[in-house]
């Protein structure tokens with residue numbers, strides 16, 4: 286098992302140094318051909334060599350790329366989820382592939398969203414997630430990874446920090462949104478997605494100064510909740526981004542904006558009912574058990 290259960294985004298590299306570092310690192314990897322097609326669409330300020338190295342570390346040199354999981358039911362579940370997630374945002378499917386390492390199963394404990402329109406999903410994280418919380422956990426991880434595709438496509442997130450945190454928390458938010466939408470995973474109560482956000486929380490980290498920081502566990506939990514609440518509305522990716530970051534400070538430190546969200550007054554009226562709750566999630570005043578009972 287890896288030291289951190291992170292789900293990193295392969296950030297589009299801007300510097301030639303970063304690019305060559307990625308390519309060098311992966312040169313003995315069967316994924317090399319895929320990597321060479323990299324044609325980065327947007328610049329991501331957080332592109333650091335470390336991120337590339339980190340990804341390379343997870344897809345070991347013995348990894349193989351495949352179109353299927355261990356059985357056809359799992360494969361069709363994931364492919365159908367991929368279609369549902371992409372079509373929710375009015376998009377055609379990205380390329381979804383699975384990664385297996387027969388010699389070291391746990392080395393594939395990862396899922397990666399590439400700026401070239403591909404999502405690579407490790408066998409190990411798939412089966413661990415399924416064992417821990419069932420299908421919904423993998424639906425959420427896939428929706429999180431697709432959230433990164435939306436970021437590549439639309440030049441999001443609109444907020445940048447010195448770490449990957451805004452990218453990652455927004456991706457958690459996109460996932461919470463997907464789980465709620467009627468034309469998404471269609472879960473009407475928050476308790477129904479408990480397994481999913483518990484998993485998201487479990488992979489939060491406290492490496493707050495690391496470039497790969499994904500947000501602390503309470504922040505990730507709050508981000509999923511915020512995305513779920515925004516799932517009350519049919520939003521474009523950019524509108525989701527606007528609203529997510531309008532309330533983002535509350536996810537980070539419980540300081541929700543009290544001013545009016547004049548661009549989306551209806552959403553603001555709805556969200557105002559949840560300000561105190563969101564603050565308490567972040568501060569820990571709402572316990573893990575109480576959190577599961579939220580509507």
Ligand SMILES: [Zn+2]
Pocket residue numbers: 292293294429430433452453456
């Ligand atoms: Zn991510």
